Amino acid sequence: MMSETHSVESSGEGGGEINVSDWSPFDTLTEDCISNIVSFTSPRDACVFAAVSKSFESAVKSDIIWEKFLPLQYPSMIPPSLASSSKMEIYFYLCNDPVLIEDGKKCVRLENTSGKRCIMLSAESLYIKWINDTHCWDWITSPGSRFERVAKVNDVCWFEIRGTINTHELSPRTHYSSYIVFKEGFTDLPIEARVGVVGKQASKRFFCFDVSTDGQFFKRGRRTWYFEKPKEREDGWREIELGRFFNKGGLMNSDEFEMSAIATELRHWKSGFILQGIEIRPATIQRPRTVG
Known part of the structure; x- marks a missing residue:
């Protein structure tokens, strides 16, 4: 029902634990649609979305998102062994391994x-x-x-x-x-x-x-x-x-x-x-x- 709401609550004194409801309004969207939405944010936001929403968890791994976060010249910056890797794997490779x-x-x-x-x-x-x-x-x-x-x-x-x-x-x-x-x-x-x-x-x-x-x-x-x-x-x-x-x-x-x-x-x-x-x-x- 559309009257239901997606809730994110903090439990315990001082918070710290996030409870995500099983249903979200985003469940009505296709995975590609969610991926397109997230691609207009940032890598940090994408990881946060994946952590707090089941609707986003699989969509955030999409190449549609991570290719937007990569520089245009990224194919020349990676070794041949990564050519068939996911765009998310390539992104974090370029974060963690400086390229000469x-x-x-x-x-x-x-x-x-x-x-x-x-x-x-x-x-x-x-x-x-x-x-x-x-x-x-x-x-x-x-x-x-x-x-x-x-x-x-x-x-x-x-x-x-x-x-x-x-x-x-x-x-x-x-x-x-x-x-x-x-x-x-x-x-x-x-x-x-x-x-x-x-x-x-x-x-x-x-x-x-x-x-x-x-x-x-x-x-x-x-x-x-x-x-x-x-x-x-x-x-x-x-x-x-x-x-x-x-x-x-x-x-x-x-x-x-x-x-x-x-x-x-x-x-x-x-x-x-x-x-x-x-x-x-x-x-x-x-x-x-x-x-x-």
Whole structure:
């Protein structure tokens, strides 16, 4: 009867358990129809629907849904062994296994809750001051790196790293954060980070590679810097945010975003820093809390 309603109730103190009624208005829809509806949501929403509604459980596995969440070029991003897999399996493969592109100089994966593209630029794809001078830098291998080679500082007084990415490589209408991914670092040394469209004014901030520095002010002479602490990554590396930008995207928009980390003003010698690259991934937007 159409007068019946689909109920989702929480049981127990504080909730936590969801009871789904056996009947839902969606039971009158075909599986293909439900799949088409869900394809206009997000991967996260699709998984939630499957968890709370029996009507959605089988429909959510449909290729109709997951092909909408995949990038157009996904066939070239997967190994031949996955060619006959379901689109859902391919989607989560691309979330969990970053794919090397451009001769191993970059890697791409999908952000699992949204399907938006995340890209890491390898150290080899970046501009690094004095990289060809073996007294200053070396190319080495490192466990846990996504790339064949990473860059290690031997001895430099001028530290400068720059990377660029075209808006077409990223998901449109998306706020992105960029992170420098590294091991070791320089203690008590302010690094200037800039992020912005090439040729236009960039946002600027300061950070420090020293993991013992967290929310502290560092003074040298008349200058004062406020530092954030680098974060430990699950892959054993560390990262710290360089800055954020909004990728408008679209066929008519082809900007180049540049990200840089520079330390040139305090020219004491630096060593030991190991660079894997710069990762660009969707930003976590802090929404204002409402009271009421």
